[in-house]
Every structure is written in structure tokens, then in C-alpha cells.
Amino acid sequence: MKKILLWAMLLLPVAGICQQQEDKGSTVGLYELHLNEVMAFFSKDHVDSAEVIRDLNTLNTILNKDIGEEALMKEIGALDMVKDSVAFVKLVTTKPAALYGKKRFMQVQFVEEHPDSYVSLYSLETNEGMYSAESYALAYSKLSDRLKNMSAAQGIRDRITALKKLSLSGIKAPDFTRKDQNGKTIKLSDYRGKLVILDFWGSWCGACRQSHPHLKELYDKYKGKGLEIVAVANENVHGSKTPLDTGKAKWLAAIQKDEANWVHVLNDEGTGAPDIVKAYKVGSYPTKFLLDKNGKILLRITDCLNIEIDQMIKSILDK
Structure with missing residues (x-):
């Protein structure tokens, strides 16, 4: 049971989905891309399969390099899932996701x-979450004309157009007023002068909550240098009608359990205040924005393994 769970954590730690592998003692093949999927992507184009196989083997060799998976398997294997339950949960909800993020990078x-x-064209199509709207467009612009002229590239161009409409980069972040988890009334504009991560999440969102340990690391490292996190929880996602008291209880319990000790507010707190989720055009979770000290949006990401916010915070605050 432990081995199957471990493989699930290593293979897709954010989605929590796995396929059981034949060799439970090795991490080879965990992250590699598959030829049939790549060739299906180019079904409308004439591509040299030998060239695809060559480059796919090159990338898979890189992805199959052990960057800590085997050591992690041993570390988890040494724990008792019952006696060491707290340590076990902490380990499998942090390190596997970090390794998976490195592989995607x-x-x-x-x-x-x-x-x-x-x-590269296939990877850009399937690894979109590791880019902001700006970096995705830049990565595509650097591809060769041969790739850009392929039918398979049209979906990427369409996505670039859609992402630009959602990014909001360069505009003033829409202000809002809410009561935080402690009942204190706060405004987003209260945090002008600080670099702000605006995090849209929900207690029901596994990927959101798996990002909390990393957010905690960032907060502990940079809060003394001017970083603040303001988290907006949506407990009524996809049209659900969760009673306000129920949603609030789940929200507060998740904050406490995850030790997410930064500023939290509810999108819907029952006051009829303007919808924050709609103001920021958020349709997937987690979605994070980075705001500069004047409240201007620097970038937006929609994947908890995207490290562009980390890189930008480092470039601004580590001086």
C-alpha cells in the first residue's frame, strides 16, 4: 500500500493520480513523455518520426535522471504510516511535489x-502551467519558423491570445475590502509598500493546499523583507451552493490544519461585497498574482509548481 501511495505522490503529486508500474523499486519512467502521444499531437502534420524519437529519447534521458527520487523512496519507506503519520503526511505532501516541479522545469x-x-513544440503545448502569459508567449516566439508553421502550433497561438486577456499584468490590482480569518477588516490596498502574493484557493482544492508548504517557506524567508500573502478563498466553486456557515468552517479548519499563517479572506462572506474572483477573472485554482509595492500586477500563474513568482520575488527582495 505504501509503495503504491508513494508512486502516486511521485508521479502526479498535485493531481494525485497514478498508474501502477511494473517495477515498484525504480523511479525510471516516472516522468517520461510517450511517443504515441507526441505523434498524435502531430497527426495533421508530416513529421520525421526518427527525429521525434531521437529528441524524445534526449528529453526522457534528462527527465529520468535521479534528482532525489530514490532517496525519497527510502526516506518514506523507513516511516510507519500509522506510528509516524504526522511525519509521513508532511513528507509526502512536500518533497514529491518539489521534485515533480523540478522535472517539469x-x-x-x-x-x-x-x-x-x-x-519542444509538444512540451510547450502540454507544460503550459509552468509559464505565465508573458513567458509562454516569449517561449513560443523563440521557436523556429518550421515549428510555428505547423498545424500543431495553432492551439498554442490560441492559448497565448486567451492568456493575454486574463493576465491583467501592468494594471492596478482591483481593490477589495473583507474581514480576515480573525475578524479584522482589511483592504488589499492596506498592503501598499509590500510585495504581495494574491492567492486564490479553496479548502476543497488539493493542489491549492499542496502549495501551502511552499508558500509558508516563501513567507518565512521574505516576510521580513517586505513580502505579504493575501489569500482569497472561494468556497462556492462551480456554482455550488455551500451554506455560508459550512464554507466558513471548512475555510478556517483548512487554514489551521495547513498552518497557513498569513492574511486570509473569503470571496463570499455574505455581505454582498463585489466578487473578487470575477474582478480578477479567476476560473481555475490555484491562481496566484504577484503585486508590486504600488499595487500593480506583475504576473499571474495558474499552476502551483510554476516558479516564476519565486524568481521574481528573489530578484526584487534579495538585493
Whole structure:
């Protein structure tokens, strides 16, 4: 049971989905891309399969490199799921996601280093979450004309157009007023002068909550240098009609359980205040914005493994 759970954590730690592998003692093949999926992506184009296989093997060799998976398997294997339950849960909800994020970033690097590879175009299509709207458009712009002229590239161009409409980068962040988790009335504009991560999440969202340990690390590292996190929870997602008291109780319990000790507000607190989620055009969770010290939106990301916010915070506050 423990091995199957571990493989699930290593394979898709955010989605929590896995397929049981034949060799439970190895991490080889955990992250690799598959030829049939790549070729299906190019079904409307004429591509050289030998070239695809060559480049796919190159990328899979990179992705299958052990960057800590085997050590993690041993570390988790040494724990008793019952006696060491707290340590076990903490371990499997932090380290596997971090490793998975590094593997996905390896794909980002591959695309940058191989601008004329069919595999780069496929990776850009399937690894969109590791980019902001701006960096996604930039990565596409650096691809060769050969790739850009393919039918398979049209979906990426369409996505770039859609992302630009949602990014809101460069505009003043819409202000809002809410009561925080302690009952104190706060306004987003109260935090002018600080770098702010605006985090849209929900107690029901596994990927959102798996990002909390990393947010905690960022907060502990940079709050003394001017970083604040303001989290907006949506407890009525996809048209659900969760009673306000129920949603609030789940929200407060998740904050406490995850030790997410920063500023939290509810999108719907029952006061009839303007909808924050709609103001920021949020349709998926988690979605995070980084705001500068004047309240201007610097970037938006929609994947908890995207590290662009980390990189920007470091460039601004580590001086």
C-alpha cells in the first residue's frame, strides 16, 4: 500500500493520480513523455518520426535522471504510516511535489535549448502551467519558423491570445475590502509598500493546499523583507451552493490544519461585497498574482509548481 501511495505522490503529486508500474523499486519512467502521444499531437502534420524519437529519447534521458527520487523512496519507506503519520503526511505532501516541479522545469529548459525540436513544440503545448502569459508567449516566439508553421502550433497561438486577456499584468490590482480569518477588516490596498502574493484557493482544492508548504517557506524567508500573502478563498466553486456557515468552517479548519499563517479572506462572506474572483477573472485554482509595492500586477500563474513568482520575488527582495 505504501509503495503504491508513494508512486502516486511521485508521479502526479498535485493531481494525485497514478498508474501502477511494473517495477515498484525504480523511479525510471516516472516522468517520461510517450511517443504515441507526441505523434498524435502531430497527426495533421508530416513529421520525421526518427527525429521525434531521437529528441524524445534526449528529453526522457534528462527527465529520468535521479534528482532525489530514490532517496525519497527510502526516506518514506523507513516511516510507519500509522506510528509516524504526522511525519509521513508532511513528507509526502512536500518533497514529491518539489521534485515533480523540478522535472517539469527541465522541460521548460529543454524547450529553450532546442527551439527547432518537434518535442519542444509538444512540451510547450502540454507544460503550459509552468509559464505565465508573458513567458509562454516569449517561449513560443523563440521557436523556429518550421515549428510555428505547423498545424500543431495553432492551439498554442490560441492559448497565448486567451492568456493575454486574463493576465491583467501592468494594471492596478482591483481593490477589495473583507474581514480576515480573525475578524479584522482589511483592504488589499492596506498592503501598499509590500510585495504581495494574491492567492486564490479553496479548502476543497488539493493542489491549492499542496502549495501551502511552499508558500509558508516563501513567507518565512521574505516576510521580513517586505513580502505579504493575501489569500482569497472561494468556497462556492462551480456554482455550488455551500451554506455560508459550512464554507466558513471548512475555510478556517483548512487554514489551521495547513498552518497557513498569513492574511486570509473569503470571496463570499455574505455581505454582498463585489466578487473578487470575477474582478480578477479567476476560473481555475490555484491562481496566484504577484503585486508590486504600488499595487500593480506583475504576473499571474495558474499552476502551483510554476516558479516564476519565486524568481521574481528573489530578484526584487534579495538585493
